[in-house]
Amino acid sequence: MGVVDAVIDTCRYFLGIGESGTIYLVMDWLASFGSGITGLEGVVLGVMPKDVA
Numbered sequence: 001m002g003v004v005d006a007v008i009d010t011c012r013y014f015l016g017i018g019e020s021g022t023i024y025l026v027m028d029w030l031a032s033f034g035s036g037i038t039g040l041e042g043v044v045l046g047v048m049p050k051d052v053a
Helices: 036-045
Strands: 001-009 011-017 020-026 030-035
Touching: 020 036, 030 036
Parallel strands: none
Antiparallel strands: 001 011, 011 020, 020 030
């Protein structure tokens, strides 16, 4: 999984990309923006990611 490190306020979060191209938000919880172009659009447009159970 590739990882990009960033800071929101005082919290740390990571964006990861899975083998299938799904883009994940990793904080205290795990969420998905979707895969491929759809996932990238979600990140850029600020769409709320869906929780991964």
